[in-house]
Amino acid sequence: MEYRTDRDSLGEVKIPKDAYYGAFTGRAIIQYHVTGKRSHQHLISAYTMIKRSCAVANIKCGVLDKKSGNAIISACDKILSGKFQDQFVIEEINSGAGTAFNMNSNEVICNVALEILGKKKGQNEFLHPNDHVNMSQSSNDTFPTAMHVAILLNLKETIPAIDVLIKSLNKKAKEFSGYKKIGRTHLMDALPVTLGSEFAAYSTSITKAKNSITLAIKELELVGLGGTAVGNGANTPRGFRKIAIAELARISGLKLRPEQDMQHSLQSKFAVANVSSAIRNLALELNKIANDIRLMASGPIAGLSEIGIPAVHAGSSIMPGKVNPSLAECLNMVCFGIIGNDTAVANAAQGGQFELNVMLPGMLKAVLDSTDMLKNFLPIFSRNLIDGLSANEARLQQNIEKSPVIVTLLAPKIGYQKSADLFKESLKTGKTIRELVTSKKLLSDKEISALFK
The missing domain is CATH 1.20.200.10 (Fumarase/aspartase (Central domain))
Incomplete structure (x- = not known):
């Protein structure tokens, strides 16, 4: 396998040449081997929509140049269409607060955008996963x-x-x-x-x-x-939050609102x-x-x-x-x-x-x-x-006829104690409540049927 060398804040990392993820992800896939399963498809889609929405908001707020921002938007559109799915390699359980998955998303989107700009993967001097794709964001809110x-x-x-x-x-x-x-x-x-x-x-x-x-x-x-980072909106331009959430609601089709x-x-x-x-x-x-x-x-x-x-x-x-x-x-x-x-x-x-x-x-x-x-x-x-x-x-009807508990329906007519005695006698003799009540002339068959109905 051929490799390229990417850099992050900790130094250099060898990354497979064809991979669209970068240094942070390269380190993370070594550390977070837990379930053996990649993150859920809906999380990939959700994160990609968030990054796209934030790029739109950053452009509108004037903090991200249109050329870089549009490349990020185009990269997100490619991912949302089903491309580059295998590049989201971070497992479903990863670093606290999901920083590893956020950076996996930032790096993949960045490298796809770099190619759209005519550059090579890893040329972060032209477009950076933190400075541009993650602009106005943190893992803690995304x-x-x-x-x-x-x-x-x-x-x-x-x-x-x-x-x-x-x-x-x-x-x-x-x-x-x-x-x-x-x-x-x-x-x-x-x-x-x-x-x-x-x-x-x-x-x-x-x-x-x-x-x-x-x-x-x-x-x-x-x-x-x-x-x-902590809920106070640090490093976001004025109006960013409202625009980003509105855009996210639009492209996701969900009724999202700012907390x-x-x-x-x-x-x-x-x-x-x-x-x-x-x-x-x-x-x-x-x-x-x-x-x-x-x-x-x-x-x-x-x-x-x-x-x-x-x-x-x-x-x-x-x-x-x-x-x-x-x-x-x-x-x-x-x-x-x-x-x-x-x-x-x-x-x-x-x-x-x-x-x-x-x-x-x-x-x-x-x-x-x-x-x-x-x-x-x-x-x-x-x-x-x-x-x-x-x-x-047949079984349902048989159970009703045979069960002595239906004497409960006769209790208002013949009294609780007499009903209890009939219950015990039915269990002992195997005779149905109907048979016992009729033989003892406590009620007529017509009266019994009316009560059972």
Whole structure:
């Protein structure tokens, strides 16, 4: 491999000749070998849009010459079109506050811009990653802004996936509305409900969780770009912040607005922790639904067997014909991951000191991982499991007739104590409540049917 020699504030670094990153990145890729995964595509896009927006603002504010600024803008446009993606080599977990990724972005954009200007990569005397691409910025305000933008971009793809599940649950609620079944509390028989009402309640839970995420998005739309190192806007020209954020909102298609307290924006990660907790709460609801489905589908002989699940693949490598609730189990594992990610975010949110939270890359990785899992898997879960569920009407009706708990519906007529005695007798003899009440002439069959209805 051929190399060129780049310089940074620490001295000279050998860089692969064809690489568009520079000295800072060259040092960083040696130090930050953690997950083996490059940073998220939405972070690359977010950072590139930020650098482009800042170049526009710097030109308009008169601190960056048009020739250099337009080269930076053109370089960003090339990256946003899908080129040079492999040059963003910094891993998703890197230096505190994301300085390594910021510099990776600065260097790639700078070298692409140098070639646009007819220069060679690394000729930073003509265009510099810090002095020009990073002008009026710091890692401390660009990475938090990029976090918000990247999460918002991922949520734009996640919300429709949640809507797919809500639609599937509503469809099943309607389809199952006529199927009565025994309810359960404490995992024990309880008063009857309908299978449809259970699925309607699931839909309500997911809708409420989605609405909480939507509310949390409002906080993410407030960004601290222009705060530079400590939130006081040092080294930014007058008007820069307003222009840069407006331009970023325009090219990202997001409703971004300046955070009024820039110092808060750098030192606090409330907005990220807030949306992470909302995503976690969605995972709690999803987990409960997955568990219910696994229990209702258990069997087919020795379990509840109230619903049938579609066979997406063979359930066992040794037991022929076995069908497992594999997609519900997969959703369980997705939810466990999301809950763990939120714990990481919660710890990172309180892990900063004074004017800066330095745990940003870890927080961002956790939230993007969670939203990636949701946007990828929820449509599959909805389409291949929920949509294919069927009701076992015979088992549902049999359970209602056999369960002594339905004596509760007769208690207002015959009294609590007599109802309790009937409950015990039903369990002991195996006779149904209907049979016992009729044989004891406590109520007529017509009266019993009316109460059960």
